[in-house]
Amino acid sequence: MSDPSGQEPSGGRGTRQYSDEELQDLVASTDSGARNPSNRAVALLISGTALVWSLYQLWIAQPQLWFGEYLPVLNSSQTRPLHLMFAIFLAFLAYPALKSSPRDRVPLIDWALALVGAACCFYVFAWSDRLAMTARSGLPTEFQVILGAVGLVVLLEASRRALGPALTIVGSLFLLYAYFGTGWLIPELIEHEGLSFSALINAQWLDTSGVFGIPLGVSTAFVFLFVLFGSLLDKAGAGNYFIKLAFAGLGxxxxxxxxxxxxxxxxxxxxxxxxxxxxxxxxxxxxxxxxxxxxxxxxxxxxxxxxxxxxxxxxxxxxxxxxxxxxxxxxxxxxxxxxxxxxxxxxxxxxxxxxxxxxxxxxxxxxxEAKSFASMILKFLIGFAITGVAFTALIYAANALQAVAPGLTGPVFMAALLGVYLLLVAVAARRPDLEVDDPNDPNIRLPTVGEVYATGLHFILPIFVLIWFLMVERQSPAKSAFYATSLMLFIIVTQRPLKALFRGEGGRLASEFAAGFVDLRDGLIAGARNMIGIGVATAAAGIIVATVTKxxxxxxxxxxxxxxxxxxxxxxxxxxxxxxxxxxxxxxxxxxxxxxxxxxxxxxxxxxxxxxxxxxxxxxxxxxxxxxxxxxxxxxxxxxxxxxxxxxxxxxxxxxxxxxxxxxxxxxxxxxxxxxxxxxxxxVDLGTAAGIVQAIFVFVVATFAMLLFAAATQGYFLARSRLHESLALLAVAFTLFVPNFWLDMVQPPFREIAPAQFEEAVANAPEEARLRLLVRGPDFNTGEMTETTLVMDIEGATAQERIRNSGLLLFPEGDAVRLDEPMFGTDTAEKLSNFDFYAETPVTLAEVQAPADRLPAQVFYVPALLLLGLVILLQRRRQTKPAF
Known part of the structure; x- marks a missing residue:
C-alpha cells in the first residue's frame, strides 16, 4: 500500500502526484485551453466570445423560429462556418502554440492567426450565394482557392494546438495523398491520378462535403447543445451530487x-x-x-x-x-x-x-461498516423496476390527456414539471448543500443514500425531459437537447434563490439570484470553451471524409x-x-x-x-x-x-x-x-411484447456471460481459479454470447438452392423472410474474380415483384444466372458497386441460400451451464470468503 501522502515509494517514471491546481491545468490544457491572460481586456474578450458563441448556438437551435418574421433564418451552409469561426478564433486565443509559449498573454502571431482563420470562415458564411454560383459549381476563383488554402493551414494549426499533433498529421497526410495520388510511399492498391490544387481546395474548404461537411454539421446542430447541457449540469452541482450518490450507495x-x-x-x-x-x-x-x-x-x-x-x-x-x-x-x-x-x-x-x-x-x-453487495443489487433492481413502471404510467397518462384535450397537454405538462421542480427544491432545501469532500482527510465519513439522494433530485428533471422528448415525443436530438438545456438554464438561475426562500432566508434573495446568474454565465462560457477542441476536431476530420469520397x-x-x-x-x-x-x-x-x-x-x-x-x-x-x-x-x-x-x-x-x-x-x-x-x-422489435421479452432475455444472458468472462480474465470466481477453470469459464461465457457458433458446427444454417431455381425459391419464401445470394464476378478495379454475399429481403406478393423490389436484374442462361448492373439508387446497386458488369467475364449468381430448419441455438446453454456447475463444485471446496 502507498504511504499516507499518496506517493509511491518507488522512483519509477511518472510517479509524481499532481496538485489540484496542476490537475485543473491538465484538464484545461486538453479541453478548454490553458491560456489565462493577465490583461483584463483580453480575458474578457475570450470569455465574452465564448459567451456569445453559446448564445448564438441557443439562438439557432430554438425550434419555434419565432424570429423568422423579422430576421433571416440561417441554413446549414451558413451556421457551420460561423460555428467554426468561433472555434478557430478561440482556439488561437485559448491554446498556446507550445509548452514554452506564454500563458499570461496572447502573442501577436496568435492574434493574426485567430483573425485570419475567423475571416476565412466568415467568407464562407457571408458569400455563400457567390460560392454556390462559382466554387460549388466547379468554377472556383483564384481568390477563393487562395483563401481556402490559407483556411486549411490555419485549421490544421488550430487542431494541433487544441488536440495535439495526431489529427493534424493524419489530416496533412490525407491532403498530400489526395493531391499527389502516386508516389513511393503510396501503395499501388490505393494509387490514383491525383487532384489538381484548385480541385483539392474546392473539395476541402469551398464545397459542403469537406471541412464544412456532415461532421461539422453534427457539431453545430447537436453536439454543442449536449456539451452545453453537461456544462450547465456540472456548474449547478450535479457532478458532485452524482459522485456523492455513488459513494453513498457503494462506498x-x-x-x-x-x-x-x-x-x-x-x-x-x-x-x-x-x-x-x-x-x-x-x-x-x-x-x-x-x-x-x-x-x-x-x-x-x-x-x-x-x-x-x-x-x-x-x-x-x-x-x-x-x-x-x-x-x-x-x-x-x-x-x-x-x-x-x-x-x-x-x-x-x-x-x-x-x-x-x-x-x-x-x-x-x-x-x-461493511454492507452486502447482493442487497445493494437487489435494491437497485427494485428501484429500477419502480422507475420503469412510473415512467410507463406517465406515458399512458400523457397519451390519455392528449386524446381528451390535445390543446392542454403542453400547458399541463409544463405546470406539472414546474410543480415537481418546486417540490424537489423544497425537499433539497431541508438539507445542507453538498460540499466537495477532501479524500485525503483521515477522518472521512461516507454519507448514506438517505442523506444524499434528496439534495439533488431536481438535477434529474432536465435529464428526464431529454429522455422524454427523445423517446416518447420522438423529437430530434437537437430539439430535445434544446428543451432540456432550456430547463437547465431555468434551474441554474432559480435553484439558489428558491432554496433561500424555502429556508426562510428571504433577505438573501437578491444575492442568491445574482449568484445564480453568475453560475449561468460561467456555465455558458465553460460549455463554449469545452467545445473549442470538438469544433476544430470535427472540421479537421472532414478533411479525411472528403478524401475518402474523392x-x-x-x-x-x-x-x-x-x-x-x-x-x-x-x-x-x-x-x-x-x-x-x-x-x-x-x-x-x-x-x-x-x-x-x-x-x-x-x-x-x-x-x-x-x-x-x-x-x-x-x-x-x-x-x-x-x-x-x-x-x-x-x-x-x-x-x-x-x-x-x-x-x-x-x-x-x-x-x-x-x-x-x-x-x-x-x-x-x-x-x-x-x-x-x-x-x-x-x-429485435421493441414495439411488441415479444420483442421486449426477447430484449430482456438477451440482456440477462449477456450480463451473466460478461460476468463469467470477467471472472475468467481476473482468475477469480468463488476462489482463485486454476488455468483449466478459467478456460472453462471462458467457454461458458462464449457459448452464452454466441451459441450459434456451436450450432453451425452441428447443423448448417442454410440450405443451398441451385441458381436456376432462384425465382421459384423467391416465390416460395414467406413474407419478410431473407435469402442469401452469393454473387461472383470480376472486380471493377483489379479485374480479378471476387465474390460477396448479399441479403435479399422478401417484400412483395409475386416473385417478379419481390425481385423488382430488390433492385436485381437477372438473366437466366441455362443452369447459370447472369446479373446485369442493378437498378440505380437501390441498396443492391451500392453493395455490388465493386463488380465490373461490363467485363468479358459476366457477374453471376453463384449460389442461393435459404434458412434451414434446425434446433434453437439456446440448446447449447444446457452443456454450458453444466460445465459452469462443475466449476462451481470445484471452487466451492476452496472458497474461504463469500462471493458477494
Missing part, C-alpha cells in the same frame, strides 16, 4: 471506492464528453480512497480510466458519436441508442464485478486488410480493430469516430460479406468505435491513462496496460456482436 462495500468510481463515472459520463475530464473530475476524489483500501496507484488509476473511457460508449451522448452515427448510417437516433445500450450497460456491470473480484482477492476492507482509399482498404489477413475472417476483424486503435491515438472521441468509421466501417461490412457473414452497418460502426476509444487507454498515447497517473502518482505506462487488461471486456464485445448481432438488439 460501504468491499472495494467500495472503486465501485463508486465506476458508477460515478457512468453518471458523469452523461454530462461529460471527455475521457480526460471524467478521469480528473471523479478521480481526484475516488483514486485516493481506492488507494486507502488497498489498491496500488496503478490499479486505482486503471479503474478510473476504464470507467471514464466507458463513459464514451454510454448512451445517450456517447461522446457525440451517437449523433454522427445518425448521419453516417442513416438510421434514427433512437435506433442508435437501442443498439448501443446493452453492450455499454453490461460493460459497466462487468467493471463493477472486476473491482469486486480485486477486493476479494486482496481481502480489502470496507470504508466504515479517392479510391475508402474502397481499396478492404483489399489491403484482406491481403494481410489471408482471407481469414477473424484475423480481418483483428486487423481492422488494430487499425482503428492506431487511427484513434491522440484523438478526442468525436474526431476519433469520424476517422475510424470513414476508413474502416465499410471494410468490416464488405469483408464480412465476402466470407459469408452479414454484418449490419450499425454493428460495423460500433465495432470500429469501440476500438477507436481504446486508444485513450492504450500506451504509448493513452491520454486518459496519463491523466489518471497524474492524479494517482503511479506510472502512466503501467497504468495504461493495467487499464487495458481491465478493459478486455470492451475489446471482446465488438467481436461478439459482429458474430451475434442480437446482442445489439439488431432485428
Amino acid at each position: 460501504h462495500l468491499r472495494g467500495g471506492p472503486a465501485k463508486a468510481a465506476v458508477v460515478g463515472s457512468a453518471m458523469t459520463g452523461v454530462i461529460s464528453g471527455s475521457s480526460i475530464a471524467n478521469v480528473v473530475t471523479t478521480g481526484t476524489f475516488t483514486i485516493p480512497l481506492m488507494k486507502r483500501v488497498g489498491f496500488t496507484s496503478e490499479q486505482a488509476g486503471s479503474v478510473e480510466v476504464a470507467s471514464s473511457v466507458n463513459g464514451q460508449i454510454m448512451p445517450p451522448v456517447m461522446g457525440a458519436a451517437a449523433f454522427l452515427m445518425v448521419e453516417f448510417i442513416g438510421i434514427s437516433y433512437l435506433e442508435v441508442i437501442k443498439h448501443a445500450f446493452i453492450p455499454a450497460v453490461i460493460s459497466y456491470i462487468a467493471l463493477v464485478y472486476i473491482v469486486h473480484l480485486e477486493a476479494l482477492k486482496k481481502d480489502m476492507p470496507a470504508l466504515g 479517392t479510391p482509399i475508402g474502397t481499396e482498404l478492404a483489399g489491403l486488410v484482406e491481403q494481410l489477413s489471408g482471407g481469414v475472417l477473424f484475423l480481418m476483424l483483428v486487423f481492422v480493430g488494430l487499425f482503428s486503435l492506431i487511427l484513434g491515438m491522440g484523438l478526442p472521441t468525436t474526431a476519433n469516430y469520424i476517422v475510424v468509421s470513414s476508413l474502416m466501417a465499410s471494410v468490416v461490412v464488405s469483408l464480412g460479406a465476402q466470407e459469408g457473414l452479414i454484418v449490419p452497418l450499425i454493428a460495423a460502426h460500433l465495432f470500429v468505435f469501440y476500438f477507436g476509444i481504446m486508444a485513450d487507454v492504450t500506451p504509448p498515447v493513452g491520454l486518459a491513462s496519463f491523466a489518471a497517473a497524474a492524479v494517482s502518482g503511479g506510472d502512466p505506462i503501467r497504468t495504461g496496460f493495467t487499464a487495458f487488461f481491465y478493459s478486455l471486456r470492451t475489446v471482446a464485445l465488438p467481436f461478439l456482436f459482429v458474430y451475434n448481432p442480437t446482442l445489439i438488439l439488431y432485428g
Whole structure:
C-alpha cells in the first residue's frame, strides 16, 4: 500500500502526484485551453466570445423560429462556418502554440492567426450565394482557392494546438495523398491520378462535403447543445451530487471506492464528453480512497480510466458519436441508442464485478461498516423496476390527456414539471448543500443514500425531459437537447434563490439570484470553451471524409486488410480493430469516430460479406468505435491513462496496460456482436411484447456471460481459479454470447438452392423472410474474380415483384444466372458497386441460400451451464470468503 501522502515509494517514471491546481491545468490544457491572460481586456474578450458563441448556438437551435418574421433564418451552409469561426478564433486565443509559449498573454502571431482563420470562415458564411454560383459549381476563383488554402493551414494549426499533433498529421497526410495520388510511399492498391490544387481546395474548404461537411454539421446542430447541457449540469452541482450518490450507495462495500468510481463515472459520463475530464473530475476524489483500501496507484488509476473511457460508449451522448452515427448510417437516433445500450450497460456491470473480484482477492476492507453487495443489487433492481413502471404510467397518462384535450397537454405538462421542480427544491432545501469532500482527510465519513439522494433530485428533471422528448415525443436530438438545456438554464438561475426562500432566508434573495446568474454565465462560457477542441476536431476530420469520397482509399482498404489477413475472417476483424486503435491515438472521441468509421466501417461490412457473414452497418460502426476509444487507454498515447497517473502518482505506462487488461471486456464485445448481432438488439422489435421479452432475455444472458468472462480474465470466481477453470469459464461465457457458433458446427444454417431455381425459391419464401445470394464476378478495379454475399429481403406478393423490389436484374442462361448492373439508387446497386458488369467475364449468381430448419441455438446453454456447475463444485471446496 502507498504511504499516507499518496506517493509511491518507488522512483519509477511518472510517479509524481499532481496538485489540484496542476490537475485543473491538465484538464484545461486538453479541453478548454490553458491560456489565462493577465490583461483584463483580453480575458474578457475570450470569455465574452465564448459567451456569445453559446448564445448564438441557443439562438439557432430554438425550434419555434419565432424570429423568422423579422430576421433571416440561417441554413446549414451558413451556421457551420460561423460555428467554426468561433472555434478557430478561440482556439488561437485559448491554446498556446507550445509548452514554452506564454500563458499570461496572447502573442501577436496568435492574434493574426485567430483573425485570419475567423475571416476565412466568415467568407464562407457571408458569400455563400457567390460560392454556390462559382466554387460549388466547379468554377472556383483564384481568390477563393487562395483563401481556402490559407483556411486549411490555419485549421490544421488550430487542431494541433487544441488536440495535439495526431489529427493534424493524419489530416496533412490525407491532403498530400489526395493531391499527389502516386508516389513511393503510396501503395499501388490505393494509387490514383491525383487532384489538381484548385480541385483539392474546392473539395476541402469551398464545397459542403469537406471541412464544412456532415461532421461539422453534427457539431453545430447537436453536439454543442449536449456539451452545453453537461456544462450547465456540472456548474449547478450535479457532478458532485452524482459522485456523492455513488459513494453513498457503494462506498460501504468491499472495494467500495472503486465501485463508486465506476458508477460515478457512468453518471458523469452523461454530462461529460471527455475521457480526460471524467478521469480528473471523479478521480481526484475516488483514486485516493481506492488507494486507502488497498489498491496500488496503478490499479486505482486503471479503474478510473476504464470507467471514464466507458463513459464514451454510454448512451445517450456517447461522446457525440451517437449523433454522427445518425448521419453516417442513416438510421434514427433512437435506433442508435437501442443498439448501443446493452453492450455499454453490461460493460459497466462487468467493471463493477472486476473491482469486486480485486477486493476479494486482496481481502480489502470496507470504508466504515461493511454492507452486502447482493442487497445493494437487489435494491437497485427494485428501484429500477419502480422507475420503469412510473415512467410507463406517465406515458399512458400523457397519451390519455392528449386524446381528451390535445390543446392542454403542453400547458399541463409544463405546470406539472414546474410543480415537481418546486417540490424537489423544497425537499433539497431541508438539507445542507453538498460540499466537495477532501479524500485525503483521515477522518472521512461516507454519507448514506438517505442523506444524499434528496439534495439533488431536481438535477434529474432536465435529464428526464431529454429522455422524454427523445423517446416518447420522438423529437430530434437537437430539439430535445434544446428543451432540456432550456430547463437547465431555468434551474441554474432559480435553484439558489428558491432554496433561500424555502429556508426562510428571504433577505438573501437578491444575492442568491445574482449568484445564480453568475453560475449561468460561467456555465455558458465553460460549455463554449469545452467545445473549442470538438469544433476544430470535427472540421479537421472532414478533411479525411472528403478524401475518402474523392479517392479510391475508402474502397481499396478492404483489399489491403484482406491481403494481410489471408482471407481469414477473424484475423480481418483483428486487423481492422488494430487499425482503428492506431487511427484513434491522440484523438478526442468525436474526431476519433469520424476517422475510424470513414476508413474502416465499410471494410468490416464488405469483408464480412465476402466470407459469408452479414454484418449490419450499425454493428460495423460500433465495432470500429469501440476500438477507436481504446486508444485513450492504450500506451504509448493513452491520454486518459496519463491523466489518471497524474492524479494517482503511479506510472502512466503501467497504468495504461493495467487499464487495458481491465478493459478486455470492451475489446471482446465488438467481436461478439459482429458474430451475434442480437446482442445489439439488431432485428429485435421493441414495439411488441415479444420483442421486449426477447430484449430482456438477451440482456440477462449477456450480463451473466460478461460476468463469467470477467471472472475468467481476473482468475477469480468463488476462489482463485486454476488455468483449466478459467478456460472453462471462458467457454461458458462464449457459448452464452454466441451459441450459434456451436450450432453451425452441428447443423448448417442454410440450405443451398441451385441458381436456376432462384425465382421459384423467391416465390416460395414467406413474407419478410431473407435469402442469401452469393454473387461472383470480376472486380471493377483489379479485374480479378471476387465474390460477396448479399441479403435479399422478401417484400412483395409475386416473385417478379419481390425481385423488382430488390433492385436485381437477372438473366437466366441455362443452369447459370447472369446479373446485369442493378437498378440505380437501390441498396443492391451500392453493395455490388465493386463488380465490373461490363467485363468479358459476366457477374453471376453463384449460389442461393435459404434458412434451414434446425434446433434453437439456446440448446447449447444446457452443456454450458453444466460445465459452469462443475466449476462451481470445484471452487466451492476452496472458497474461504463469500462471493458477494
